Amino acid sequence: MFANLINKIKNSYIVCNYSKMYPYVRPYAFRALIAVLITIPIGSMDAIIAWSLKPYMDIVMVEKSTSSTAYIPLLIIVFSVLQSLLNYTATYLNTWVGRKIANDVKVDLFEKLMHYDAQFFDSRRSGDVLFQFNTNVDTACNGLLANLKLFTTRVFSSLSLIGVLFYNSWQLAIVAVIVLLGALYPLTTLRRKLKALFDKNIFSSSAVMSHFNETYSGNRIIASYNLYDYQMARFKETLRTLFKLGIKMIQRTGMLSPIMHFVVSLGIAAVIWLGSYLIVTHQISAGNFVSFITALIMLYNPIKSIGNNYNSVQLSLMAMECVFGLLEGKPKITSKPGAKPLQSIKNTIEYKDVCFEYLPGKPVLKNINLTIAKGQTIAFVGNSGGGKTTLVNLLPRFYDVKSGQILIDGEDIRNLELNSLRDKIAIVFQDNFLFAGTIRDNILLGAENATPEQINQAVKSACLDEFIASLDKGLDTGIGERGVLLSGGQKQRIAIARAFIKNAPIVILDEATSALDNKSEAIVQEAINNLMQDRTVFVIAHRLSTVRHADKIVVVNYGEIAEIGSHEELLNKENGVYAALYKTQLK
Numbered sequence: 001m002f003a004n005l006i007n008k009i010k011n012s013y014i015v016c017n018y019s020k021m022y023p024y025v026r027p028y029a030f031r032a033l034i035a036v037l038i039t040i041p042i043g044s045m046d047a048i049i050a051w052s053l054k055p056y057m058d059i060v061m062v063e064k065s066t067s068s069t070a071y072i073p074l075l076i077i078v079f080s081v082l083q084s085l086l087n088y089t090a091t092y093l094n095t096w097v098g099r100k101i102a103n104d105v106k107v108d109l110f111e112k113l114m115h116y117d118a119q120f121f122d123s124r125r126s127g128d129v130l131f132q133f134n135t136n137v138d139t140a141c142n143g144l145l146a147n148l149k150l151f152t153t154r155v156f157s158s159l160s161l162i163g164v165l166f167y168n169s170w171q172l173a174i175v176a177v178i179v180l181l182g183a184l185y186p187l188t189t190l191r192r193k194l195k196a197l198f199d200k201n202i203f204s205s206s207a208v209m210s211h212f213n214e215t216y217s218g219n220r221i222i223a224s225y226n227l228y229d230y231q232m233a234r235f236k237e238t239l240r241t242l243f244k245l246g247i248k249m250i251q252r253t254g255m256l257s258p259i260m261h262f263v264v265s266l267g268i269a270a271v272i273w274l275g276s277y278l279i280v281t282h283q284i285s286a287g288n289f290v291s292f293i294t295a296l297i298m299l300y301n302p303i304k305s306i307g308n309n310y311n312s313v314q315l316s317l318m319a320m321e322c323v324f325g326l327l328e329g330k331p332k333i334t335s336k337p338g339a340k341p342l343q344s345i346k347n348t349i350e351y352k353d354v355c356f357e358y359l360p361g362k363p364v365l366k367n368i369n370l371t372i373a374k375g376q377t378i379a380f381v382g383n384s385g386g387g388k389t390t391l392v393n394l395l396p397r398f399y400d401v402k403s404g405q406i407l408i409d410g411e412d413i414r415n416l417e418l419n420s421l422r423d424k425i426a427i428v429f430q431d432n433f434l435f436a437g438t439i440r441d442n443i444l445l446g447a448e449n450a451t452p453e454q455i456n457q458a459v460k461s462a463c464l465d466e467f468i469a470s471l472d473k474g475l476d477t478g479i480g481e482r483g484v485l486l487s488g489g490q491k492q493r494i495a496i497a498r499a500f501i502k503n504a505p506i507v508i509l510d511e512a513t514s515a516l517d518n519k520s521e522a523i524v525q526e527a528i529n530n531l532m533q534d535r536t537v538f539v540i541a542h543r544l545s546t547v548r549h550a551d552k553i554v555v556v557n558y559g560e561i562a563e564i565g566s567h568e569e570l571l572n573k574e575n576g577v578y579a580a581l582y583k584t585q586l587k
């Protein structure tokens with residue numbers, strides 16, 4: 001039975017969580033240990049005050065002598081001062097250790113977050129990520145250590161006070177301890193009650209953050225469509241849900257304190273009743289009794305508030321569970337163990353029977369078969385939503401194919417080392433993300449160590465030179481968060497420069513020049529043509545003038561390849577999709 005109990009404790013979520021926490025505590029183990037050890041004297045000093053009342057009562061009150069008890073008031077002052085100093089030290093150490101641990105956990109989580117696959121982000125709101133990867137860590141680490149201090153202090157204080165109880169009267173002490181256990185019993189049901197609420201609480205709290213995020217990013221849409229009422233209504237709704245949850249939490253756990261109060265008062269009543277009998281029958285002295293009652297009240301008082309305390313311990317533990325869930329989560333798209341690095345591309349890139357879907361049962365790409373020789377340019381055209389972007393996004397493994405294979409020189413890309421694969425691919429996306437910082441910073445993302453000449457070359461090729469010359473600070477001009485200070489075409493050209501400077505053997509241009517005027521497009525197109533020399537290029541474009549010189553043009557319609565061929569071949573096809581498309585655009 002004992003082994004059973006130990007097993008139960010070992011498997012309990014508290015022990016599991018604390019043991020998972022251990023690697024994070026280890027670097028600061030010494031300070032953490034001191035912080036816990038300090039709580040022993042802090043807790044035990046409560047007892048000294050209660051204990052000293054017995055000689056005081058018996059000698060001063062009963063024997064009416066002060067000679068041998070003059071030290072007691074002094075003792076109480078000294079101990080109180082000492083206790084508060086130790087308390088300060090413990091709080092300081094706990095905060096220090098808690099923050100350090102929280103930072104370390106956040107670093108690990110951030111690392112994890114960056115390596116998550118596109119699907120992970122597709123299925124989450126920004127608020128979720130912020131809440132789970134940041135706020136929850138604070139709740140878990142800081143809350144837990146602060147509560148741990150409170151908890152250990154309480155434990156040692158309780159133990160020493162119980163010692164005082166037994167010192168004064170074992171009969172009364174037994175009654176008091178039984179009542180104590182009775183008062184603590186309701187706590188055992190608390191976790192179950194909180195768990196469901198906690199999950200909902202996370203959901204709503206992150207929804208609040210998402211509202212802020214949307215209002216920030218979408219402020220112009222909100223203004224132009226007059227969405228103030230709409231946004232406000234949604235925000236209020238979320239706040240209302242959160243409010244309800246908060247109230248529910250109090251309803252579920254708030255009853256604990258009154259119940260404890262009641263049980264505790266039963267205990268005190270029982271002790272007074274029994275104590276009077278023991279005094280009258282001369283089994284204990286009056287000093288014993290006063291000291292006992294003081295210890296008892298000191299013991300019970302914190303217990304009355306332990307309900308709230310325990311509440312936040314539970315919440316921290318649940319936050320911790322979430323955090324460890326995230327830390328244990330595995331990104332789906334990673335390098336296989338022993339994956340080979342991709343050195344260079346020698347012959348071909350091949351899509352073989354590739355099928356893909358974002359959502360189960362909704363195929364986006366169906367049996368795609370394609371071969372692209374090294375150095376060729378392949379262009380994709382077709383209906384919007386047809387799957388062109390998806391098709392090229394499979395190459396750097398933002399997503400993995402559902403079935404079929406993508407091969408580079410005959411090797412499945414899933415067997416290649418992921419970083420080396422992505423290193424070989426430069427992409428200009430359909431909607432490019434720029435980081436807050438300067439134009440230079442953003443271009444250098446393509447190649448950290450680029451020389452000033454290389455930067456200038458990239459700027460020129462991307463037709464940015466005129467624009468940059470017009471800026472007071474030139475390349476060092478800040479572009480605002482996400483590049484908000486730039487025009488659409490300027491953003492696109494910075495993205496092109498970033499891709500140029502990466503100097504990768506595979507280039508993917510997804511509507512890369514769609515936002516440029518005709519003159520800039522002609523210049524950039526020429527630079528791209530230069531860039532295309534001995535590179536393998538994937539071009540997606542709606543404007544057919546952009547793609548007519550490609551070695552191969554692929555028409556992707558509704559997830560399937562409708563036609564493949566050169567511009568001339570496709571034009572000469574009777575009833576060809578491309579030919580029809582070309583004719584409408586010519587008009």
Ligand SMILES: Nc1ncnc2c1ncn2[C@@H]1O[C@H](COP(=O)(O)OP(=O)(O)OP(=O)(O)O)[C@@H](O)[C@H]1O
Pocket residue numbers: 122358359364382383384385386387388389390391430
């Ligand atoms: N992250 C995603 N999650 C779920 N579905 C997606 C996702 N991205 C795209 N889709 C869906 O996949 C289909 C193909 O989208 P894709 O972006 O590949 O089209 P496209 O051919 O590039 O279109 P466009 O010419 O408009 O850029 C669309 O129906 C789209 O709704």
Ligand SMILES: [Mg+2]
Pocket residue numbers: 388389390430510
């Ligand atoms: Mg697209």
